[in-house]
Amino acid sequence: MSLKVYNTLTGKKEEFIPLNKDGKKVNMYVCGVTVYDDCHIGHARGALTFDIIRNYLKYKGYDVKYVRNITDIDDKIIERSNELNIPWYDLVGKYIVEYYKDMAALGIKKADMEPKATEHIKKDIVGLVSQLIDKGYAYEVDGDVYFEVRKFEGYGKLSGRRPDDMLSGARIAVDERKRDPLDFALWKSSKPGEPSWDSPWGKGRPGWHIECSAMSMSYLGESFDIHGGGKDLIFPHHENEIAQSEAATGKPFVKYWLHNGFVQVDKEKMSKSLGNFFTIKDILKKYPAEVVRFFLLSTHYRNPIDFSDARLEEARKNLEGFCILMNTLKRQLESVSITPLSEVEYTIKNLRGEKSDDESDWHTPDFSNEKNFLKQIEGCRKNFEVAMDDDFNTAEAIGYLNKLRTQINRFNVSKTNPLVDKNTLLKEAIDILKKLGKILGLFEEKKAVLPIPEEEINSLLDKRNKARENKDWVTADAVRKKLDTLGIILEDRAGGTIWRVKS
């Protein structure tokens, strides 16, 4: 099975073949956040998308090196620190902490490296800008350095624009000092009081785009496999990165460009400027992290996804089904010893035998249910991978997790052949479900927060069970009602009453 990814550069799904000769090393760079405010759910989507892509690449056996930057100096940061009247580095420090808190709360793992722009100014950025000037791709005016877009053949190849088409509709006020309106800043001279770093062109700070070129190449080399980010970065950010990087090295910068779609509110892009954003912190006050992940993953990463409580509620309910199943089977399996799977498979194969596979032959034991179940769970696993292989189609993959869930429940309540240990097959299925869920960061074991101590729950259960023995339904129902208001749901099963925490 081969992995296919949609490459913005070619506008097509392509088979994923890493640059590295041995074919197992993958280098990936993703544009992270600018730290001047709390992250919203849109930032979470980008981070989650590439976290899952990294997970799946690893699952496929790739050795992934993942770099995700933090932009810790730019105009917005300066602007905001002036508004708040605090030093820019305090603002940045605060929001880096908040960023890490939010990501951790969502269960999004860190990248292997998380470099900051300011840590690479002397080391990489100044050098790269100098190199571009030396090669004639950039020019200095009054302490600013601009990249000369017309000098770079192929400008516009990522976003599908031609430089000549872009002039007419340009909405920006043209800076007279630039040789061409499309030229963009590699280095910006600083005004008095602004944060600044020394450079051959005087005190200043890097332009936005150059940090990503400098840092990605510093960690991953001049050419690497995957570069990701939100769709809004295609132009100008990523277009400019390509121009700078390829002009400097003369080599192809990135093989696969991956871009995630936006989170929307009422069909409009969620953004700071529209003010229609929901912060990760606010959402996590209302819904568990796993619900938020499930919601985000239930739509393909390139498509827009509309954010609403109704959608989160749907995700919550679907996910609850998985949680109940996990819980049920955990209880069911922990108290019994389980026959090894190989033994069960041996039994099925040998008692029936190859020649008596005819189900109508009643002389031999009928394992059709067991065999079918094994076939079904294997089919779900396979289809999950096929879905993920198709440009990380998590929405389709979740469909197969649901199918697997139904199969497990169905098998669990079905009549099975007493010659084999049913629990062995159930455990096998649950293990697969957990393993696949792990790729998406779902179904992780987490300690449920109990509203009241467990002993108290048990004593209430005892009270209720005694009442039930005496057919005192009024008392029994009162106990259930009480636990329900505390957030504990009771289920009277054949093997006794079990309880769970409301999600």
Added chain:
RNA sequence: GGCGGCAUAGCCAAGUGGCUAAGGCAGAGGUCUGCAAAACCUUUAUUCCCCGGUUCGAGUCCGGGUGCCGCCUCCA
């Protein structure tokens, strides 16, 4: 103005030329249950925005139209 994307059931959402159009949520009926919960079973799109075309065959490809959205300024 330039470039790009999307339109599938009540809602959400897969599906990129070919068996009966995944899956979830909601709804209806049933089994189980003291009642519930959970689970299971049955059921809910002769049809994929509209009009043409290509093809033995199209939700899927091509042309045109309508509607919505994004990028071209900071943006995940």
